[in-house]
Amino acid sequence: MNGNDALPASAGPIEKVLYEVKKTVVGQDPLLERMIVALLARGHILVEGVPGLAKTLAVKSLAEAIGGQFHRVQFTPDLVPADIVGTRIYHQPTGEFQVQIGPVFTNLLLADEINRAPAKVQSALLEVMQERQVTIGRETHRVPDPFLVMATQNPIENEGVYPLPEAQVDRFMMKVLVGYPTPGEEFVVVERALAPGAALQRIIDPETLSGLQQAADRVYVDPSLIEFAVSLAHATRDPARVGLSDLTRYITFGASPRASISLVLAARALAYVRGREYAVPQDLTDLALDVLRHRLVLSYEALSDDLTPDDILAKILANTPVPEPVGRGR
Template sequence: MAVGITAINEKVKEESLFIEDLLNETRKVIVGQNYLIERLLVGLLANGHILIEGVPGLAKTLSVRVLAGVINTKFQRIQFTPDLLPADIVGTLVYDPKNGGFTTKRGPIFSNIILADEINRSPAKVQSALLEAMQEKQVTIGDQTFKLEEPFLVLATQNPIEQEGTYPLPEAQVDRFMLKLNISYPNKEEELKILKKMAVTSRNLDVTAVVSPEKILKARSVINEIYMDEKIEKYIVDIVFATREPANYGLKDLDGLIEYGASPRASINLALAARAYAFLQRRGYVTPQDVKSIGPDVLRHRVIPSYEAEAEEKTSEDIVKRIFDEIEVP
C-alpha cells in the first residue's frame, strides 16, 4: 500500500504543477480572498458547482471572471433579475415562417463556466431552470435534449437573503451546489492593497489563459485515484449521520435544533471535495484535516435549522461547527 501511495503522490505532484501558474495569474488581479480562490479551485477540480454568498463589493463576480479567464474555455455571465425568464437561460424554440418549422436557439447555459450573478434576485421558476443542467449536465428545449460540454461548472453568487429584493433558493436547488462559501470583508492590510491597485480610473483586469480544459479533466482523473483510508470514509459518514441523528453521537442538545440533516449527496461531495483539497496540497492521500477544512463548506447549506434553533439564534454554521468539534477524528 505504501508503494501505491508513493506512486500516487508523485503523480499528483506532477499533474498539479499547473496550479501555481493558475494562482500566479489570478493574483495579478485579485488581492487577498485566498479562501475564495482556493475553494473555487476545489469546485473546478472536483466537478462541483459553487454558491458564493456575501455583501456587494467583495470581488465575488470578479474572482469568477478571472478564474474563467485563466482557463482557455468558454465563459458566460448571466445576470439574474426579477424579470428574467427560464428561456433567457436555457434557450427556446423560434418559429421560422419560411419553412413553417421551429429552430432551436441555444441560451447562455451552453458554455463551460457559467457565472450566475446574484442568482437570488430572480424568482424560483428561473432558478429552477438551472436544475437539469447542474445535475444531469444536459438541457431540454422542446422535445430535444442537448448534452453540455465538459468541463461544465455553475458558479453562482448571491446576496445575503436578508437584503431587499431577494428570493431564497429552494432546498432542491441549493443541494445541487457542492460548496457554499460565505465571503467576509478583507482585513486592513488587504484593503489597503486593494485601494492602491483599484483606485484608478483605468484598471487592467486582463489575464492570460494558462490552463487548458484538457488539463482540468486530466487532473480530475488523477483526483479519483487519491487514496482515502476506510477510517476517513467512516469519519465522513459519521459527520453526515450526526446531522441526522445527533443524539446517537452524544449531541443531545442539537436534537431539536435540526429540521433536516444532510443527504447522501453530502457524503459523496465531502469525499470528492476532500480529495480535491488534498490535490491542491500536492498530496496523494486524504487526511482528517482535509475533511475538517472543507467540511463546513459542504455542509452549511445542507443542514436546515429548526424554528427552535432560530429562536435560540443558532445557525447551520454553529451546528456544523459543533458537530466537527465533537465527532472523534480517526
C-alpha cells in the same frame, strides 16, 4: 501567495492558475481554493457575501486562466427559464423551429444574485447542474466540459428575493461565505484600481483541465475517511450519536447522503491541490463547513436562539472522532 511574488519554476499547473488569478483578485484565498476544488471535483458553488467583494471578478479571472468560456446571468424577478437554458424560435424562411441555446452553455457560469429570480427560473438550473445537459423541446443538448456553476446571493436584503428550495441548494457541492478584506488587502485593492487592470494569460486549456480532473480522481481515500464523512452527515440528522442530544431541537432536517459524497469528492480534490496522492482527515475537516452548512434546515427555535448552521456544525465536528492520518494504504 501574493500576486507580485515570483512563481517557483517547479510550480504545477494548479499553482500557475492560482498565481495568474491573483494578479487581479486580492485575498479571497479560501474562495479561490474552493473554486479550484469544485472544478476538479466537478461540483458547483454557492457563494454568499455582500456586494463588492470580487466574486464576479474571481470567476471571470479563473475562466480566463483556464481558457474557458465565461457567461454571467444577472438574475431578476422578470426572468423566465428560456432566458437561462434557451428556447425554440420559428425561422420564417425555412418554416422550421430552430434551437437558440442559452447562456448555460459555457464552461463557467456565474448566476449572480440567484435568489432574486422566482422558483421556476431557479429550477431551470437543476437539470444542467445535475445532468450537465439541457432539454429544449424534444432535443437534449449537453453543456461543454468542464462545467461549473457559481451562484451568488446577497444576505443583507430580504425584500424581493426568493429563497432557494432545499432540493436545489443540495445540488451545490459547497456554500462559501465571503467576508470583508483586511485593511492591508483593501489597500492593495484600491491601489490596483488606480492603474489599468492586469491582462491575464491562459495558463491551461479545458482539455488540460479534464486531465487534471482525472488525476484528482486517482487520489487515494482511505475507508476510514469515508466513514468519518458518513459519521458527520449522520450526526447532523441525529446529534445524539455524538453526545449532543441537546442540539436535536435545533435541527429540522439534517444533511442528505449527497453531503457525504460531496465531502469525500471535495476532500479528494483538495488533497490533489495540496500536492498529495492521498487524502488526510484535515482535508475533510477544512471543507466540512462549506459542504454541510447549506444542507441543514434549522428549526424556529434555532433562529430564536440566534444559532447558525456553522455554530451547530462546529459542535458536531468537535465531538466526532477524527481518524488517524493514513497514506496510500494503512
